[in-house]
Amino acid sequence: MTKNKPVGFFSRLAPATQHSWSGFKAAYKHEMAFRQEVLLFLVTTPLAIWLANGFVEFVLLMSAIVVIFIAELLNSAIEAVVDRIGVERHELSGRAKDLGSAAVFVALCYFILVWTYKIYTLV
Numbered sequence: 001m002t003k004n005k006p007v008g009f010f011s012r013l014a015p016a017t018q019h020s021w022s023g024f025k026a027a028y029k030h031e032m033a034f035r036q037e038v039l040l041f042l043v044t045t046p047l048a049i050w051l052a053n054g055f056v057e058f059v060l061l062m063s064a065i066v067v068i069f070i071a072e073l074l075n076s077a078i079e080a081v082v083d084r085i086g087v088e089r090h091e092l093s094g095r096a097k098d099l100g101s102a103a104v105f106v107a108l109c110y111f112i113l114v115w116t117y118k119i120y121t122l123v
Contacts, residue, residue: 023073031076033104034069041065044115051118061118064111071107075100 027034044065052058078100082093 027073027076031072034072034076037065037068037072040068051122057118060114064107064114067110068104068107071100071103075104 028038045062048058048061052061078096082096085093
């Protein structure tokens with residue numbers, strides 16, 4: 001009988017970080033929407049620093065972009081799995097892709113709401 005080496009937090013941190021980085025690279029390489037959202041992030045981050053009245057407001061403005069990233073990454077994962085399963089059309093495959101797309105849409109609406117409110121309060 002062999003002893004299993006205990007797997008702790010720190011022994012899993014490097015591989016988990018590697019997998020996450022691979023996911024970011026894959027999203028950037030294969031997903032046009034993700035590249036557009038990275039551009040949005042690059043434009044709005046300095047703007048958020050300039051517009052925010054304190055750290056909490058900055059975090060709120062940036063959370064709108066982070067939510068878009070999360071939704072887009074999950075949507076891309078759903079699409080990759082559905083496409084891997086088969087190319088034929090199936091009602092559940094279409095529903096899964098539509099639900100992922102709806103999540104991205106909700107995230108974009110949240111972004112618009114937060115940033116519109118901030119811009120409106122400046123006027």
